[in-house]
Amino acid sequence: MYLCGMNTTDTRERILHQMFTDIRKNGFQGLRADKVVADMGITKGALYHYFSNKQEIGTAVLDEIIRPNYLAAFRRLDQHAGDPITFLQEHIDHLAQAATEEDIALGCPLNNLAQEMSPLDETFRLRMKHIVEQIEHSVAAALERGKVNGYVREDADSKALGRFFFSSIEGAYSMAKVIKSAEAFRQNMQLLKTFLQVYRL
Amino acid sequence: MYLCGMNTTDTRERILHQMFTDIRKNGFQGLRADKVVADMGITKGALYHYFSNKQEIGTAVLDEIIRPNYLAAFRRLDQHAGDPITFLQEHIDHLAQAATEEDIALGCPLNNLAQEMSPLDETFRLRMKHIVEQIEHSVAAALERGKVNGYVREDADSKALGRFFFSSIEGAYSMAKVIKSAEAFRQNMQLLKTFLQVYRL
DNA sequence: AAAGATACATACTGGTTGGTATGTTGTCAA
């Protein structure tokens, strides 16, 4: 081998990414771990070398793929000093724009996993709860800063709005997934933007 | 037996209801049909007498339990001549009030099934799509009538609002399920009510 | 270069699960 040590970990990442893709379509219970790696041309030996069991595959997908992907935007929001409503509206625009028909048909990875696994595995649920609460808190804190800086109406309930913001996005993903329409998703994102407008000062 | 013919179907209904309960917790892929009936004290013989396979169990649950339960309220809305926004707000109140912690932890049955099965089975998806579109249409039509009767602002996009209405409710169920908080659900329902208020004339 | 340790491959297993084949009993119509 020409690779110098470090890149051997590449196999683990490849497996993980493929698991993510498969879970997104089939769900965690529908995931057939051995089939996935077989389709990649590798064997169970490699799989169980990197992951000790199926649940660990799930948590790794959650921690290493889903979580960072979701929190990136809100980490930016945490360090954003300007108008939070504009930031959120732009984020909504970004989601609307980025959503392909395939993305919509497969649904939001976090929401998929959350809906399936919350009643079945408390480990999963708590991990996902943490992500959701971090997002809600990030939005709420930004709105509070927005009040201080004169961007947001004083009577806005920041915590409730943070909740509603994220819930609406996830709801839009959910329904768009069922009716298989990216346009429906964009329509909902548009309405969410106008709703945020109400709280502008 | 003292029962006179008709009531033999009772077994089928009992099975169906138990399947509904189990699917709600474990998902459709997680459903172990034979275990469910075993726990009821009956056997696979009875199960496969009434249902020819697992998928048929799913569609029966959808058609005979979930669907009528969801459409009931909106059938009332279809025949409602008064202010639609008040009707919708009262419906939201009803959902908020009726939601127990257990309901919330288990999530919306329609949404659960929809999220899990949409990418896996087109038969399921189309059935669920139909339910969703019927609800959206019912709300949209009510808002249009509301415009004519002077209850709703003319500039309201009824179709988009119908979508957003239902999406928001489902999103609220979803997130409340993850964080396991009926209070969070009610908070979101409250905000949805204030949002509808905007479109009042 | 010897001795582990790492990164896989191969082969197997034991429990599960959707589904079937077949048997049994009560009901009802002719």
Added chain:
DNA sequence: TTGACAACATACCAACCAGTATGTATCTTT
């Protein structure tokens, strides 16, 4: 009363699937 059929029960099966035990080549460390 007898034949047919509905409403189950029992027993069985083949496929699947998470997980393990074991083998082996390569790489690293000393």
